[in-house]
Amino acid sequence: MTAGLLESHATRSRDGDDERSLGRAATRVLLRNWTGGATVPSRSLYPHQWSWDSAFIAIGLRHVSPRRAQRELETLLGAQWGDGRIPHIAFNPAVPLDAYFPSPDFWRSSEAGRGAGAPHSTETSGIVQPPVHALAAWLVHLADPAESRRRGFLPRVFPRLAAWHRYLTGRRDLGGHGLAAVVHPWEPGLDNSPSWDAPLRRVEPAPDSSFRRADLAHSPAADRPTDLDYGRYVRLAATYRDHAYDDGRTPHAFAVEDPSFNALRIASEYALARIADAVGADPAGHRECARVTTRALVERLWEPAAGIFVCRDLRSGLTCPDRTVSGLVPLIVPDLPREVADALLATARGEHFALGKVHLVPSYDLLGPEFDGSRYWRGPSWFNMAWLLHGGLRAHGEYGEAERLRETSLTAAHATDFAEYVDPYSGEGRGIRGFSWTAALALDLLYADRDAHGAFGLRNDEGEG
Template sequence: MSATDTPLAPAHAAGAVISEDDLRQQAVDVLDANWQRDHTVPSRALYPHQWSWDAAFIAVGLAHHRPERAWRDLRSLFAAQWHDGRVPHIVFDPDVSERDYFPGPAFWDAPGSSGRPGGLTTGIVQPPVHAVAAREIYLRCPDRDAARLELEWLYPRLVKQQAYLVERRDVGGDGLVSIVHPWESGLDNSPAWDNALAAVPVDLSLLRSHRRQDTQVSVHSHRPTDTDYARYIAIATAYRDGGYRDEELRERHPFLVECPSFNAILAAAELALADIAEAIGADPAPHRDRAEQVTKALAERLFDPSTGMFHARDVRTGQLSPARCVNGLVPLILPGLPEARVRSLLSVAGSPAFGLGGELPLPSYDRTAPDFDRLRYWRGPVWINVNWMLWRGLSAHGHAREAADLRTAMLTVIRRGGCHEYFDPVSGAGIGAGSFSWTAALALDLLAAPE
């Protein structure tokens, strides 16, 4: 449906708005309930393992509640780092049955990492938000000496993660990282990938031999379609069967895309690493230089003047996706983004397509697009993690009023809809998994921020 078919519901439509104190307690309860030995799961029913970028967002919130768990979450994830530097997008819990999540460890058939036996991770990555998280935990820790020891353990691993992405994944040769699967973006079924995915053959018989588990515990109409999922399995199979090698990807891999949000996060991670390097007595200059290089490449290669925002680029065809998705606004997190680009993104964010300054946070996709879908995952719903990044970007560029409005919108939708995975961009109702960890964690961070 189009956003114009149904007006925005009033603030009380999705339920009573709880107090900020009650929200704080609810968020703490969610994080405590989702703690599993040495890490936090995103959601008990739908996501019973450890996810990479979830761990980073969760750690930001845990810094306000249980900082020792924040560090432990990151340590647990990076213990599964591969020898080549990649940090897998899922670290599987050996106590969870293969039947309870697909695709599980048997499908991925991943080699062992330095801290895990073989077969307990996936072979793909997610956006490297972890350095940003590590810096945030450090800044909030009262015991700086203990926090510095944590940074000293993490720093070389974070550097290795960045080196893997920059050196092994610059498939286009233009200084930007390519993702090899939509899941690597974190925005699984975003319209940003539609054109690139269209070139991947659809074999629905894959879903007979590989049964989806997500639709057994979640509403089917809220999840990626079977057609999308068949393509996801085909792409993952191709990468796995190629031994997870990154050489000659352009010649043999069916999906290669430069994502604006992934690359913006990559540059933001370098800036965070510069601060971490200073804290532990290392040289920050290489990190600042790389952040500048990635920011420049991003501004030159993925910005479309006709839409005023950033777009995903299909490395195979060289074409920018026409879809106006929220990942095209995420480069706002970069303080070095040219001012003209910042002004343009602010204009788009405040337009009817995204509605910055309105009652609700920004949707994941253009509200005015004919295929806007208010319920289906990344094809319309509101996600707190992306809005949290935009809030930080607005603050960094000095747009205090817009940042305050967005903070208010995020807290209101969570207070009204609960700590859900995502939210209806029309009514504000919570949808997807309930008791979702990164929503709870980022709510704590928002609550701790000054008005």
């Protein structure tokens, strides 16, 4: 099967030997990291199934095997909780507990999360990650609509995706202003972003003796969050667990409205509208939710003087002044006001992010006081952010710039053996090699027909983007 997938996939290359070689290499990464029902981000540091990783992976897998891409999402949704949340990790029971921390015995989901409907058959974490899933499901469907219909893919995933979005619009609107809040730095996916420094100062770190980091066995300490960061991550997760993962009862020391998390929610809400229409449900509520959330995003998080979206700390009520890549991601929002989109494009091209002048898109302000080109989300460029910005550029008609970002992303992915992230100045690969979403999104940039369905498969029909 492996040889057949590689051979048939390679013949679809449009641009010669280099892209054919890249497509084959990326496909090998995904085949190597496939576990039978899902794809791990890497066999070393990340040996379980991660939530938004699987969404990005499915987007790439659809070019190799649409059925396997469907299975990726179905496996993840099988770990969904009764309250609708999709946990950020679904644990593989065959993996030793000491292979990753925090491990299942830390989260104790089936016990501590019983009241929130945690599954009995699968141990998971209790926090979430960005809601890319409906967007991924729609793109996977578009890859082979006949196969999708034959398997009943959309009718099966739609109720689960709708429940996930109800959880975010309900229980997670902690500020009451129409935006979902994140309650742990791991939830928006930008783990150690400088945006979290101020709210994290309120958090008393867990003692060093209470946890053992597994990540430093696979990646240099200079590339990873600090021990102080980890102590605070552990404290927040333990507090949430000890309050039964109840969003209403937990005294969240960290509660933040994040622009990229909510922008992805908006894009996925539009995708849910498309899915609803395809399965014979009413799409109007999803479109209206996307529009209302877009207005809240602009009203709450747009910072005109800085030309970027920022985070808002719900405990202090203050916005965070840091410019991070999270603030650029709303370029993917279909109904973003034109003046906001223009200012955001100017910021991306300007000295703070230098789009087109550095490798991909840095995760943090190049001129910021906390910039570090090696350390995780404090400066390095990530491939999933470049993929999102590529779609955002296309959504706003910036096709030439989008194509340049596509080419540099593909070059960097291949040159670094599909690294987790890269130094924005040198282009040197950092973190784990053979990283699944890097390989998957390289495949999507190679093979997706973006003229067929518009940016992210959401054509501008009936106002949904």
